[in-house]
Amino acid sequence: ILISDDDYSTSGTIRDDLGNPIDGITIQIGGQTVITDSVGNWEIGNLPEGEYTAIATKDGLTFIPVDFEIGNGQLLNQIKLEALNDVKARIYTKIHGQKAEQGKNITYVITVVNGSSKVAINNVITYQIPTGTELVRIQGMGEVTCNGIVCNLPDLPVGASAEIEVELTIGQISSTLVNQVTLTSNDLSTDVAKSWTRAKPYLSVFGKATPSPVTMGGTLNYSFDIELNDNVPDGEATGINLTVALPKELRLESAPANCDISKLPEISCPVESLSVATPEDISKVTISIDTLVEEPGLIKLITKAEVSSDNYDAHYSRIKVEVDTKGAEVDGVIVMDVTHSMSDQINGVIRQVKQLLIDGFADGATPLIAVVTFRDEDDIKLVAATRNLETLLTAVESLEAKDGGMCPEASADALLLGLNHLKQKGTIIFVTDAPPYDDAETQATLEQIKQ
Structure with a gap:
């Protein structure tokens, strides 16, 4: 995009x-x-x-x-x-873009499409009820019959489709509601479809950063919307506090006067009580913070915002902003996990680069190679981009395996950034000992790798 x-x-x-x-x-x-x-x-x-x-x-x-x-x-x-060349399933919200709001119902549609070259028979959908929700109904459309979470579909001619509706009540949920369905067809083919819906609890915070992408040395403006849903059981949230964990590569330029900035890069801002008891009450406020991008080499900024209160569960969300690299493209990318367990793998890469110094590339080529490292979600960096193998060796020898584990490792983010700056038919080397997380960005990354 x-x-x-x-x-x-x-x-x-x-x-x-x-x-x-x-x-x-x-x-x-x-x-x-x-x-x-x-x-x-x-x-x-x-x-x-x-x-x-x-x-x-x-x-x-x-x-x-x-x-x-x-x-x-x-x-x-x-x-x-x-x-499509097979029978496939898809699950999505009936109202496009709808959030999963705590205390409310949400409806999903499961669609099965026969994209194969023959009639699909013995089609069965099995639905997995998401954690923190209650199943209100699961209803087959047309000739689809459902018993509990299992639905039997009719035979589907080539190009035909069938639909199922699922209604859920949202209870205690995390930041994302994950839906999953499993399709079996023709007694052989199996397809697993997933969807990720952004959750909106009783008290929520969502942020936006502009501009995105941001240039090195440029100003990055944050705005955080803190909102109390109109269906909260108590009608009011008290003792509200917003905590923002800025990337350490940013310099704070301005923040509201009542915010505590003594523990930078963490900022803590008290928020007045929010209420939905009457139409005149204030149920939403916006807090703005201005920063400056300082550290060179950074290619992605991830900021965490969390809102807490006396009477509702805390909620957090993340804002991801890319740093403009002027559309640079490279012939090869080494994407490396540099968390504490990666010493052996880093040494292996060093040995390979040393061997390249001896052997060189075929036909005397001098490809432009980049090294991207990652630890946690807020620590993705461009370490080097060079055609000089000695410079490349110096860069990888400077890597240190340490830290990590404070939040999900940024394997999908780092890999996707590497892919986005890779020339057509370029080479990418991905070095990690941790599996990617099961989320929308990981799935998007895997799809781009396939392409």
């Missing part, structure tokens, strides 16, 4: 199973329509920040629509539309 001034554009390439581009596919997003060119490329621009659905159509091919969000804090930063 590319950002241009106040509007956004999104683009992609559609290929078949063999990697060949497909032309003549109609792509529709937000009332705009384009057709893929001879190499399968498409682009739609002038999109305001918001939530969208990408729909692809072409005679003889079947596609599943893709929901996505563009703008600051987006869950997915890569859109992939693909022609």
Whole structure:
């Protein structure tokens, strides 16, 4: 997803199973329509920040629509539309972009599409009730019959689909509600579909940072919306406090006068009570903080905001902002986990670079190679970008395996950043001993690797 001034554009390439581009596919997003060119490329621009659905159509091919969000804090930063060659399932909110609000109901739609070349028989959907929710109903549409969380679908001709609706009551939830369904079809094929819905508890905080991406040495403005939902049981939240953990690479420029900045990079701001008891009460406030990007080499900033109160559970959210690298592209990227357990792996990379100094590259090539390191989510750095192998060796020898474990390791974020700056047909080496986390960004990263 590319950002241009106040509007956004999104683009992609559609290929078949063999990697060949497909032309003549109609792509529709937000009332705009384009057709893929001879190499399968498409682009739609002038999109305001918001939530969208990408729909692809072409005679003889079947596609599943893709929901996505563009703008600051987006869950997915890569859109992939693909022609189906099997029976596939999809689960999504019935109201596009709806948050999972604590104490309220939310409805999901499960769609099964037969994208194979034969009739799909013995189709069964098994739904997994998300943690912290209660199942209100699960209802098959048309000829679909459900018994508990298991639904039997009719035979599906090629290109046909079936739908199921699931209604949940949201109880105690974390920052994201994860839905999962498992489809078995033709007694052989299995598909697992997941969706991630942003949660909104009784008392919530969501932030935005502008501009994104931000330039090195530029000003980064944060705004944090703290809101009390209109369905809270007590009607009022008291003793509210906002805590913001800024990346250590930022310098604080300004914050509200009542905020405690004595423990930077952590900022603590008291907030007046919020109430929904009467229409005249204040249920939402916004706190603004200005910072300056100082440290060179940083390629991603992750800020955590947490709101707490006397009578409601704490809630946190993260804001992710990329640092503008001027569109730099490299021939190869080494993405390295440098947490405390990675000493042996780092030494292995050092040995390989030393061997390259002896052997060199084929045909005397001098590729531009970047080294990206990561620990926790707020610690992703560009260590080097060079054609000089001695400089590369110095960079990897300077790496130190330490720390980590304070929050989820940023493997997916770091890998995706490396991919975004890799030339077509470039090489990426990913070195880690930790599995990626099961979330939307990880899934987007895996899809981009496949492409």
